[in-house]
Amino acid sequence: MATSPHSLPRVYLFVPADRPERFAKARASGADAVIVDLEDAVAPEAKARARDALALALDESGPLIVRINAAGSPWFEDDLKLCRHPGVAEVMLPKAEGIDAVCTVVETTFKDVLPIIESARGLHEMDNIARVPGVVRLAFGSVDLALDLGIDCAPDGAETELLAFRSQVVLASRLAGLAAPVDGVSTAIDDLQRLQADAERARRLGFGAKLCIHPKQVAGVQAVFTPTPERLDWARRVCKAFASAGGSAVAVDGQMVDLPVYQRAHAVLRSVGLEA
Numbered sequence: 001m002a003t004s005p006h007s008l009p010r011v012y013l014f015v016p017a018d019r020p021e022r023f024a025k026a027r028a029s030g031a032d033a034v035i036v037d038l039e040d041a042v043a044p045e046a047k048a049r050a051r052d053a054l055a056l057a058l059d060e061s062g063p064l065i066v067r068i069n070a071a072g073s074p075w076f077e078d079d080l081k082l083c084r085h086p087g088v089a090e091v092m093l094p095k096a097e098g099i100d101a102v103c104t105v106v107e108t109t110f111k112d113v114l115p116i117i118e119s120a121r122g123l124h125e126m127d128n129i130a131r132v133p134g135v136v137r138l139a140f141g142s143v144d145l146a147l148d149l150g151i152d153c154a155p156d157g158a159e160t161e162l163l164a165f166r167s168q169v170v171l172a173s174r175l176a177g178l179a180a181p182v183d184g185v186s187t188a189i190d191d192l193q194r195l196q197a198d199a200e201r202a203r204r205l206g207f208g209a210k211l212c213i214h215p216k217q218v219a220g221v222q223a224v225f226t227p228t229p230e231r232l233d234w235a236r237r238v239c240k241a242f243a244s245a246g247g248s249a250v251a252v253d254g255q256m257v258d259l260p261v262y263q264r265a266h267a268v269l270r271s272v273g274l275e276a
Helices: 020-027 044-060 076-082 099-109 120-130 142-149 160-175 192-205 215-225 229-244 259-270
Strands: 011-016 033-037 064-067 088-093 112-117 209-212 250-252 255-257
Touching (some): 192 209, 229 250, 229 255, 229 259
């Protein structure tokens, strides 16, 4: 389904599927989208119970994104059946490693899909995955990818070791005509300074959103991915000056504004639903 740029989520918040009492809190957190997690957050012996709890919640509440279990797992097919429920807005597919599983999700659930790229094989197949009709956005699974590749990230939390792979996800998204991708989680829940640095890195690299694992992370990520009033004022002045110059290069704040700068300013305004 087509989605306007300003309606795209900037913050996705995970909530465990076996903790339905937390669903309302997640919705009230300020996150743009809530992902009910049937995968990593739920122990194997609790999968069926979690699926039942989610089914009940889908009958009683608004649309939710559901992260199902990976293709090939014992729970994949039952998860897909549940995701045909009209209360499921989109399906997040973990460990996406090829087009077959992605196509199966689309064809079975009739929902848009957010594949998570979190393995060497997923990276290798990413360009093909991104072009499957129904894929709306790619997500980057930093923790699992580092594990799969044997990468030991430095303790400073900067994850410079994963820089090349993050950029590949951004590039694949752009080439496939998808929305800017979703960066992975920050695991240090109480380190809000680290969270801000992670979110700012993601934004600078071309990501358009970030996954969160706790409600206290939402506001900080939302702030990073939302243009500041100063940035919006700059964008308005650039667009106005460029239009007044009839599309010719013009100076704003002592800086040259040509077509690429104008397009960037226009994108800033569109990201919050404004027009130049």
